[in-house]
Amino acid sequence: DAGVIQSPRHEVTEMGQEVTLRCKPISGHNSLFWYRQTMMRGLELLIYFNNNVPIDDSGMPEDRFSAKMPNASFSTLKIQPSEPRDSAVYFCASSARTAGANVLTFGAGSRLTVL
Amino acid sequence: QKEVEQDPGPLSVPEGAIVSLNCTYSNSAFQYFMWYRQYSRKGPELLMYTYSSGNKEDGRFTAQVDKSSKYISLFIRDSQPSDSATYLCAMSDPQGAQKLVFGQGTRLTINP
Numbered sequence: 001d002a003g004v005i006q007s008p009r010h011e012v013t014e015m016g017q018e019v020t021l022r023c024k025p026i027s028g029h030n031s032l033f034w035y036r037q038t039m040m041r042g043l044e045l046l047i048y049f050n051n052n053v054p055i056d057d058s059g060m061p062e063d064r065f066s067a068k069m070p071n072a073s074f075s076t077l078k079i080q081p082s083e084p085r086d087s088a089v090y091f092c093a094s095s096a097r098t099a100g101a102n103v104l105t106f107g108a109g110s111r112l113t114v115l
Numbered sequence: 116q117k118e119v120e121q122d123p124g125p126l127s128v129p130e131g132a133i134v135s136l137n138c139t140y141s142n143s144a145f146q147y148f149m150w151y152r153q154y155s156r157k158g159p160e161l162l163m164y165t166y167s168s169g170n171k172e173d174g175r176f177t178a179q180v181d182k183s184s185k186y187i188s189l190f191i192r193d194s195q196p197s198d199s200a201t202y203l204c205a206m207s208d209p210q211g212a213q214k215l216v217f218g219q220g221t222r223l224t225i226n227p
Contacts, residue, residue: 105161108157
């Protein structure tokens with residue numbers, strides 16, 4: 001398996017522009033997570049899906065952020081409009097939901113810079 | 116106060132040294148404890164996980180959980196330059212097992 005695949009790896013954009021980050025989870029994994037990592041705040045959970053259904057979006061910072069999972073093999077995280085404080089590394093992770101510990105497999109991340 | 120506290124370091128030790136990485140937490144409901152390793156410009160990868168209290172060993176790595184003190188540790192024996200990375204602790208409770216709470220991460224450098 002190729003693991004969790006994220007694109008783009010790097011994105012530089014100007015304030016006010018729309019940003020779309022993409023994720024392909026591991027085949028067979030039925031849970032998908034979006035995290036944001038910054039030096040100041042570390043790794044923060046934004047939203048997660050089980051079987052393509054959003055379960056908890058309490059970590060989404062503002063209405064400017066939205067996430068979708070139209071099918072089991074694809075998810076997007078959209079920021080519109082983007083702001084400089086959104087600059088961070090955004091990680092997608094997936095897991096096979098079972099009883100017990102939630103073992104996440106992370107993608108390589110999308111590094112976003114908003115100027 | 117954060118739910119999980121982890122000294123961000125950086126921590127720099129010579130090759131072959133024993134490394135001790137630690138996290139403290141405030142939520143007594145946490146039962147699942149994990150350590151992730153993150154190399155520069157990469158995503159975190161699971162290193163070890165333990166359930167409830169006790170020790171777990173995997174090669175040069177040992178994870179310890181002391182629930183009475185709300186304190187977890189990761190020990191690395193015979194440290195190698197390839198162990199240089201950021202180590203993040205993560206934990207969750209049985210009710211919210213899918214919502215892992217991560218520590219800030221400790222940046223570790225092993226000097227040859």
